[in-house]
Each structure stands twice: as structure tokens, then as C-alpha cells.
Amino acid sequence: MNTGSIAFIMICSALVLLMTPALALFYGGLGRRKNVLNTMMMSLAPMALASLLWVIIGFTLSFSGSGAFLGNLSHIFMNGVSMAKNTMFPTNQIPDGLFSGFQMMFSIIAVALLTGSVAGRMRFTSMMIFMVFWLLLVYYPLAHLVWGGGFLAKLGAIDFAGGIVIHISSGISGLILAIVLGKRRDYERLEYRPHNIPFVVLGTGLLWFGWFGFNAGSALAANGVAITAFMTTNTAAATAMLSWMFVEKKITGKFSVLGACTGAIVGLATITPAAGFVPLWGAMLIGLIASPVSFFMMSVVKRKWGFDDALDVFGCHGIGGMLGALMTGILTTPALALRKGYSGLIYGSGKLFIANIVAILFALVFSGGVSFIIIKVIGLFTEIRVTDHAEAVGLDDSEHEETAYPTFLGLDS
DSSP states (O other), rough: OOHHHHHHHHHHHHOOOOOOOHHHHHHHHOOOGGGHHHHHHHHHHHHHHHHHHIIIIIIIHHHSSSSSSOOSSSGOOOOOOOOSSSSSSSTTTSSSSHHHHHHHHHHHHHHHHHHHGGGTTOOOHHHHHHHHHIIIIHHHHHHHHHHHSSSHHTTTTTOOOSSSIIIIIIHHHHHHHHHHHOTTTTTSSSOOOOHHHHHHHHHHHHHHHHHHHHHHHHGGSSHHHHHHHHHHHHHHHHHHHHHHHHHHHHHSSSSHHHHHHHHHHHHHHHTTTTTSSSSSHHHHHHHHHHHHHHIIIIIIIIIHHHOOOTOOOOIIHHHHHHHHHHHHHHHOTTTSSTTTTTGGGGGOOOOHHHHHHHHHHHHHHHHHHHHHHHHHHHHHHHBBBHHHHHHOHHHHHHHOOOOOTTTSSSSOO
């Protein structure tokens, strides 16, 4: 055991947990005033739900055994998981229990991310049911496939901190939910504007801060790989922020606070799968490309295809995860590659590039298909969308009987 690494990963775990209330602020500020509490609650609920589910069955399904598709039940309720020693993962410098705790935080933020797609129109009870089955049937299998020794890992696919496991899965799952539920009642008739941009700024800052734990902590040790991930994370976020600002200035004639925040999050999402594998110039390139691609997805493709992804989860995280995983297959340096001969395409090897393309396609089809089945089955037993009246009144009142701004007179922006 390495006490420095233990302290480092404990701090990183706390930073990743902080990202979930940060996401609640970010999503809450982006949404409408009458739905802010509901939107935030959708993000906060996984802190309880996903934590308990992870301890009961999530860890063992994700990281136990060597099955091609899913782990076994040998560590159900964390049975046999040492809090003081490393007995399960030979290369780790930290106890098994700490590794489990760090990975638990990832499962929390993953399920919280997808809720933004259906902000303002999905019943909270239905979303809670969906979260349980999504974690069991989508997230845990995908975590095992990529990080737990499943067939995608054996194929050679790599994902440093969750571009495939978290961002692609939550992005495509959120998109499927948005399509199944249908558009918001005023979509394409009323201009939606974020009701509290200062919330968005605060959420962005806290997410950026927490992302250092997310990415640097994925080295699982206080070492040079963690420092590489720390630096590439910040570099990609900064580059993507500037890239978005200049694209927006070129198209709209103005720089916007919302655009700067969006660009930063896009950069963070896109560097995630590559953070510990690419050089700093590669992180700059990833950030430079990420914002124009996501901007085009959100402003052109979304409108042309006509889906109502309320808070652009797919445009930011789904697209960012795919692009990041693709760039990982292109830019991974031989010195940082996990396998000999599996470096980036620009270094003369196509094995990693092909493996990551397979992983991207599998994650899209698997996550999207299973999410579609889950929400359709839930719909057979209960209403998944609020009534038109409840949507008009606002979900804060109709779902929770609470008001974020009690002195407000009832109008909505």
C-alpha cells in the first residue's frame, strides 16, 4: 500500500462526489424557474440511490470475476472487499474498498448526467425506477466490459476516466428518453432561456474543479500519469472554452457567458477518455475540435432532427464521449499506452483505433437499446410523463409541492 496514493484517491473520490451537486446547479440554472427544484432533485437523487445500489450489487457486477460481459456475485454487499489491503487488483496501490468507493462516485454522476435530457416533463417516480434498472442493466455491464476485464477490454479498447462508460452511455440513454417522452409542451413555440446563469457559472466552476479528481484520480495513484491527466484535463477545458467563444462570436456576433461555460464542459467531457494517454498538444487539439463539433450538433443537427434534448446531454456528453474516445485511438502515445503495439493511429498502429471504434459503436447500440426497452417496460406499468397541466404549472409544484423562489409572483420566464 502507498499512503500517499491512498490520501490522494480519497480526496479525488470526494471531488468526484462534489460534481453531482455541481451538476445540479448547472442543470438547475439552465432550466426554467418553475422546474429548478425538480431538475436539481433529478441530479441529487443518485447520490443516495446509486450509492446504496453500488454497495449492494454494483461493485460486484462491475469488477468481480473475469466474465466476458458481466461480473459475478462474489462480492455482493461488499463481502470480502478489504478496506485495508489490496487483494483484488494486483497493480493498484490502494485498498480494494477505496477503489470501490472511487468507482462508486462515477456511477452516481453517470446516472445524474442523463436526467438533463428530459428536464421539465418526466415524472420523478418514473425516473427513479429508470435509474435503478439503468444502473443494473446498462452502467454495471458497461463498466465491466471496459474496466472490469470484459470483452471490450480484452479487445484492446481503452477509456481512461469514462468517455465510453459514462459520457457515451448517459448521452445516448438521455437522447432515447427524450425521444420516447416527446417534446416539451411549448417546444418550438416558446424560446427557452436559462433562468439563472450565475447558477450555471457556479456549477461549471465546481464541475471543472471536481473533474481533476475524476480524471487525475483515474490513475489510481499519486504518480506521473495522474499529473498528465491533471494537466491535459485543464488544457482541454481551457482550449474548448476559447474555441466555443470564438465560434459563437463568429456566428452570433457576441461572446456569451453561457457559451463559455458550455465550451468548458464540452472540453472536459471530451478529454475524459484520453486524459492519461495523450500529450498536452493532443489535449489542445481535442479541446479545439470538441467545441465546434458539439456546437454544430446542438445548433444544427438537433434542430434538423427535431428531438428535444432539453439540456443538450447528447450534444455535450454523448458527442464529447465519442469524439474523445476516437481521438484516444488516434493520439495515445506509445509511452502511455496500456499495451505494447496499442498506441495511437498517428504512431503507426491501427489496433487501438479499431478497438475504440468497436467500443464506441457497442456502447451506443447497447446503451441506447437497453434504455429504450427499460423505459418502454416502465411505461406499461406507470405514467412516465407528467400531465399537460402539471407541466404547465411546473414540476416543482406538481411533483414536489415546493417553490424555489417563494416571493415570486407566479410568472415564468
